[in-house]
Amino acid sequence: MYDLLVIGGGINGVGVARDAAGRGLRVLLCERDDLASHTSSASTKLIHGGLRYLEHYEFKLVRESLVERERLLGLAPHIIWPLRFVLPHHKGLRPAWFLRLGLFLYDHLGGREALPGTRSVDLTAPPHAGILGRAYEKGFEYSDCWVEDARLVVLSAVDAQERGAEVLTGTACTGLTRHEDRWDAALTSAEGSRVVEAKAVVNAAGPWVGEVAGLALRGRSKSSVRLVKGSHVVVPKLYEGGHAYIFQNTDDRIVFAIPYEDDFTLIGTTDVPLNDPNEAVAATDEEVAYLCKLASDYFATPVTPADIVWTYAGVRPLFDDAEEDASKVTRDYELVLDHDGGAPILSVYGGKITTFRHLAEDALRELADVFPQMGEAWTQDAPLPGGDLGSGFDAFAARFAAAHAWLPAALARRLCRAYGTRAEHVLGEATSLADLGEAFAARLTEAELRYLVEAEFARGPDDVLWRRSKLGLHMTEAERASVAAWFDRR
Template structure:
């Protein structure tokens, strides 16, 4: 019997599984698809306090998020790093004094100041104003962080597994029922077709957009739906400007849209907030959302873009807690944990944001209060690959380049970013590029593919090209076909 069955392999499920395994519990995590296949890989890819949440008086959420931002920078410096944001002042929208007050609060709600504070900028004379329309002459700059969102999920699952958790992808919890002393769940492995029953003392329902459905249909727990589904979509274009800074652009509907440097040669633009009523499976951007995001850029940037400039887009459904807000953009991003203890316990996760996943996991285990639970530990434990002295990524990367001098600069940096100190496990005794095996598009090699299958639960080209890496942006149909043949021709061996 497991102590805990976690349903859902997004950031919250993986974070809870990791925390629980490190506290001495036996854990089984089941994800019916791939890790981070849905909402957790469809974020704006920011670790941030949420500047706009101050307008909604979400001070506790912002304070907690800012504290987590500082902590996560130290624990995963390979996949999380500082990003400077430029906020142009548009005289027809929020007044400058309101922006200045908001940024002052943002600077001071966190006790730690690892990142530079906010400042005023003259867009008419400073380089960051170059891509913008001449009418935008002043603005502000502040700091937050970037995160490789899907890799954050995978690294939490990997650490959970290394601490004893069982991670089962492509495995659906078809049903579960309460019995004396625990839950009995029926699992279906979609790869093998095999069904099996397992027992668990408690269940965490971290099914994301399916949280209400899982509660009612899978677990047969009567509860009123408390989740509000909101679709968020992003577009990616060729690089719109030079520099490693991002822009946060105010809109007439009082929303904000980000323009962020992405994968060296691209710009990421998002997000939308659209009420969503359909099933939360595969979701795609609508023509209206594409036009909306293009219009958002065109209000501020000198160079206009249109739908034909979009090279890729992605969408996700956010399972927000229904706080009865009229506007989808105003729905709280805070999380709510609901415990049903009418028999063996089940805890359901509503809402949340990627920045606060670690604290959410701590709160979830506190609420479950299972026997034998050890004290919290994740606040000081690096994620796999993040154990760099002083969290110094640049020094680590230089050391990796010295150890493997045959690696092209772009490949060395990508491997350092994706795997951190685990890159040496992947590269092993390689002494030249040919040692890494067949080369695919974008610098992907057979050695890396095999590592991702063996260690990180990758099974399909999409797992590898869009979630473990973002090389789908650089891989054509022929490259996908070659990768598919390689995957089909190898037997799956999992460490």
């Protein structure tokens, strides 16, 4: 019998599984698809406090997020790094003093230490000159962080497994039967079905949290999920420089333009209500037009749908707080524990990628009476796999490149960014490019593919090209097909 069954392999599910396994609990996590295959790989890729949440008076959420921002930066510096954001002053929208006040709070609310603070910028001078339209002359620059979102999920799952958890992908929970002291859970995969026993269940099924709650509680759940779709577009790089832009709109929403994968700019996101988590999720023509128009209102060179090289969309499973405007629905999480009539089930509603570690601690606090034997909280100072760099990222990358001078510089740096200290595991005993096996486009090698399958739960080409990396963006259709053929040969 397991102590804890976690349903859902998104960021919240793997966060709970990792924390619980590290406290000595016997944990099983099941995910019907791939890790991070839905919401957690479709974010705007930010570890941030949520500047706009200050307008909705969500000071607690912003403070917790800002504290977690710097903590996570220290725990996973290979996949999380600082990013400077430029907020142009739009004369027809929020006044400059209002923006400055909000940024002052943002700088001080979370006890910022590692990241630089806000400063005013002249948008008519380098590096911003000519990037934005002539109407934008002044702005503010502040700090947040970038994250490789799907890798954050995968590395948390790897850590959970290394601490004793069992992680099953391609495995759906299709039945839950409650007893006084346990749950019987039916798990179904391509290999067949089986029933496992667990003392408690954490329902972290994301957009399907309501379905799992209904499966377990036979319609008795009093909580509801609010589904909001967010879409993004990717276009060829719009400007030089490592900074991002944050644009205000007349509908009170904001949209980011962010350097992406060296050669591109990421623009997003939208807030569109969704009724059914099972309907196809994709960026609509209306959403694409919205993002292109807003970007064109700010950039000197218009952005058109014809420029787009890729789009993606995800569904945020927010806690339904009865807010009419989807963009104003709280991004804070709600943990709902049902202990009536037998073994407990804890359902996770809402949340944001920045607060996943804190959410996991809260979840296990809710289950403390069920597991009095479990250990203390520990994740606040435990690096994620590969994050034990021992110094700053650049210094680590330089040491790695020097130790493997036979690697092309771009490949060495990419491996450091993706795997941190575990880049050595990817290379194994190799001392030349030939030792890495078959070579694919975008400097993907057979050695890296084998590592992703054996150590990071990858089962197919999309798992590699669009989640554990974004190498698919740098390949032609034929080149992506060659990676799929490698998986077929296995």
